[in-house]
Amino acid sequence: MRVFKNSYLAYLLMYMCYYLSWALFSSLISVYLLDLGYKASQVSAVVSTSFIASMLSQPLIGWLNDRMGIKKVTWLLLFLTIPGALLMIATQNLLLITLAYSWVLLLVNGSIPVMEKIATSSPFTYGKIRIWGTIGFALGSQFAGLIYERIAPYAVFLAFIISMLLTLLGIWGTEVDEDVHLAKTPQLSAPDSTRKALFHNQTYLFYLFIAMLFSGVTNAGHTYIPAMLEASGFTVQRVSSIVALAVLFETPLTLFSYKFMDQLSSSRLFKLTTLFVMLQFMIYALELGPMSKVIVTLLGKHTTGMLFIMLNMKIVSSLVDKRYLITALSLVQVFRSLGSILTQSVVGQIIDRWSYSAMCWFLAMVALIVYGLLHKISLPDGRNQNLFSKS
Structure with a gap:
């Protein structure tokens, strides 16, 4: 043992x-x-x-x-x-x-x-x-x-x-x-110290809002992309295979995260990820054919989510004191869940009234808003933490 x-x-x-x-x-x-x-x-x-x-x-x-x-x-x-x-x-x-x-x-x-x-x-x-x-x-x-x-x-x-x-x-x-x-840690004995450390941090609060919007987009995609593929003519079994294969496309990102996560700034990584999400839903919305949807699903459905998981750890750990890190990460999860609930209720109505294409245009628009907000927030560089590249 x-x-x-x-x-x-x-x-x-x-x-x-x-x-x-x-x-x-x-x-x-x-x-x-x-x-x-x-x-x-x-x-x-x-x-x-x-x-x-x-x-x-x-x-x-x-x-x-x-x-x-x-x-x-x-x-x-x-x-x-x-x-x-x-x-x-x-x-x-x-x-x-x-x-x-x-x-x-x-x-x-x-x-x-x-x-x-x-x-x-x-x-x-x-x-x-x-x-x-x-x-x-x-x-x-x-x-x-x-x-x-x-x-x-x-x-x-x-x-x-x-x-x-x-x-x-x-x-x-x-x-x-x-x-x-x-x-x-004695400071953790009172919840007030945690509230002060997190809720007086304006950059962290702004980041919570951005994370809520971004996660609303990606989680809505995770929920409705399989149904969209089925509506495009794929069988349920084929859709399941596509989604399972898309999960494995995360592998290079996680395995080689040490080569880029600590080398690029948090702001640049987040902007690139958001642009990729926006491009993904624009391709869906343009209805370029079933195979274009398969390719974009394989490349983007889970890879963007994995990038955000790593980015979230990097950003939050550079925004808050280490003593409050898990609480801060948990609060991000709260806002991610809230974003998912709100966005999925909206896109469900869009699908019922219009189409999957309209849903994708809406999600691409929200991603564009996130990209704009990323130019308004001053995120720490985050490259000095070496979270992903230790041997």
């Missing part, structure tokens, strides 16, 4: 199985509920409730991490997902399913900032750790379908429990120096 402690295998297990668990639990929830006989509106209500639960719980989870230590809190949060998965297996009641699904996702989503922080503070380069998250999510998406069709729908949640137990083993094997520091 001493060899396992702080080994590459521990980080690999933690990251791959965390994202594997996430994909297993959430990727087929709409199919599962529809097969139980529930309506699409009821499915939307379940998913929206989980977003709201995640949004409301993020500040508390972030504060607990800063107060008690990220490893201890994260291990406990992920362990508590298991009762929720067991309830998903045991019930077909919509109210209980809503409670269980929201419970599990608020705990999983609440751990995202910590997972990114652990990857940047490990003894290994960020890319060598984060790449296993990409692989895990792609595998989870595929395994969920295979288990659902060839074994039984409830078996997906059993697989989630097994994968989560392996995640807990991986977390146990990691060593996070910040835990001791954070737990003993």
Whole structure:
């Protein structure tokens, strides 16, 4: 066990199985509920409730991490997902399913900032750790379908429990120096100090608004791009394959993040990413043919999201004191969830009244607004942190 402690295998297990668990639990929830006989509106209500639960719980989870230590809190949060998965297996009641699904996702989503922080503070380069998250999510998406069709729908949640137990083993094997520091920091004993550190930081508050708009665009894309591809003539199976392959296109970005994330300024990286998102939705909107949509989906659907995950860590860690980092990252997650809820409600109305093309023009316009706002905010350079390039 001493060899396992702080080994590459521990980080690999933690990251791959965390994202594997996430994909297993959430990727087929709409199919599962529809097969139980529930309506699409009821499915939307379940998913929206989980977003709201995640949004409301993020500040508390972030504060607990800063107060008690990220490893201890994260291990406990992920362990508590298991009762929720067991309830998903045991019930077909919509109210209980809503409670269980929201419970599990608020705990999983609440751990995202910590997972990114652990990857940047490990003894290994960020890319060598984060790449296993990409692989895990792609595998989870595929395994969920295979288990659902060839074994039984409830078996997906059993697989989630097994994968989560392996995640807990991986977390146990990691060593996070910040835990001791954070737990003993006297300033964190009062929530007032956290509020002052974050809410008196005007640049950070402006960044929260920009992150909300940007995430609203990308998350709306993640939700509706598969349906748009299906409406363009692709079968459901073909769409699933395209989306799974798009996940793997993150791999070069994560693996070689040390070659560009610490070399380019945060502002330049964010502007380039936003321009790429805008171009992506403009190509969708122009209706240049099914293959153009496939190519743009492969190149942009998940790569832009991955770029923002890395950018967010880089920007926030340079904007706030290290003692409040997890709380600050959690608050970004709150605004990202809020942006997703607001944007998806708008684009849903656009699709019902007009078309997917109109939706894409709207999202491209919001991306253009984000690009304009990025010229108004003074972001720290961020190149001196070396978050992604340590050996």
